[in-house]
Amino acid sequence: MKNRKALTNMLFLLPSLSGVLFFYMAPFADVIKRSFCDDMCRQFVGIENYARLFQSRSFLLAGKNTLFFILCSTPLLLALSLFFAVLLTFTNDRQAAPPACPLCYLLPLAIPVAALTGIWNVFFDKYGLLNALLDHLGIAKTDWLHSEASMLLVIATYLWRNLGYTIILWLAGLSGIDKRLYEAAALDGAGQKKQFFYITLPLLKPLGFTVSVLAVLNSFKVFRDIYLILGDYPNKSLYMIQHLLNNWFTNMQFGKVTAAALVILLAAGWLVLCLQICFSMQKRRDYYG
Numbered sequence: 083m084k085n086r087k088a089l090t091n092m093l094f095l096l097p098s099l100s101g102v103l104f105f106y107m108a109p110f111a112d113v114i115k116r117s118f119c120d121d122m123c124r125q126f127v128g129i130e131n132y133a134r135l136f137q138s139r140s141f142l143l144a145g146k147n148t149l150f151f152i153l154c155s156t157p158l159l160l161a162l163s164l165f166f167a168v169l170l171t172f173t174n175d176r177q178a179a180p181p182a183c184p185l186c187y188l189l190p191l192a193i194p195v196a197a198l199t200g201i202w203n204v205f206f207d208k209y210g211l212l213n214a215l216l217d218h219l220g221i222a223k224t225d226w227l228h229s230e231a232s233m234l235l236v237i238a239t240y241l242w243r244n245l246g247y248t249i250i251l252w253l254a255g256l257s258g259i260d261k262r263l264y265e266a267a268a269l270d271g272a273g274q275k276k277q278f279f280y281i282t283l284p285l286l287k288p289l290g291f292t293v294s295v296l297a298v299l300n301s302f303k304v305f306r307d308i309y310l311i312l313g314d315y316p317n318k319s320l321y322m323i324q325h326l327l328n329n330w331f332t333n334m335q336f337g338k339v340t341a342a343a344l345v346i347l348l349a350a351g352w353l354v355l356c357l358q359i360c361f362s363m364q365k366r367r368d369y370y371g
């Protein structure tokens with residue numbers, strides 16, 4: 083009976099497993115193979131593609147910009163969203179926000195990227211509303227979309243689009259914390275600050291890992307906004323990894339594209355592993371005191 087049940091389970095999983103092998107694992111294996119071959123995959127070149135990759139100034143620039151954006155935008159998003167989630171929770175007598183509010187939080191995600199790029203051009207173009215206001219005040223105009231300040235605009239756009247969604251995730255975690263813990267802490271003389279650091283944060287750490295990973299993954303989607311506004315070659319401060327891969331693919335430099343894809347995969351995996359280790363170490367520290 084056990085063997086029959088195991089066979090039934092395998093047959094049930096077979097369609098999904100076949101799809102994963104055919105649509106994901108087989109192309110991934112082909113990418114690994116192509117990273118060690120020339121552009122047309124006719125000749126084995128060893129690690130030459132990887133050597134050319136790290137000698138490329140474009141790759142180093144794109145990697146530095148992408149890393150800078152992730153390290154700046156992700157902590158800001160996590161901190162701001164947690165602050166507003168805690169504020170909403172306590173101001174509503176530790177109850178979740180009204181049913182209509184989550185829909186409002188998700189509205190920025192529902193706005194099409196094309197409409198967002200139009201807003202960018204209206205406000206931040208060289209002849210946009212912001213420069214018109216500055217000119218009226220006697221301040222020199224700035225081409226915001228082609229200056230170093232453009233990175234700040236991208237970070238602000240990322241925060242605006244993802245803040246509401248992340249707040250909802252934190253609210254879900256906060257709603258699962260037993261109110262009696264706060265009542266007991268208040269009876270012992272703990273203020274709201276101590277309650278936050280000794281009750282709220284430790285109990286949100288399992289959710290914090292998931293939210294952090296989602297925030298990092300969503301940070302890669304900002305490429306769409308930059309590409310639609312500024313095209314293949316934006317300002318140097320906005321030249322991301324996705325621009326590089328897109329340009330190399332257009333120029334049929336498949337060897338470097340596949341090598342870069344594997345390097346980015348390893349870097350993203352290393353980042354997620356570091357986050358997991360940090361949260362696991364903190365969990366052990368909380369457990370053992």
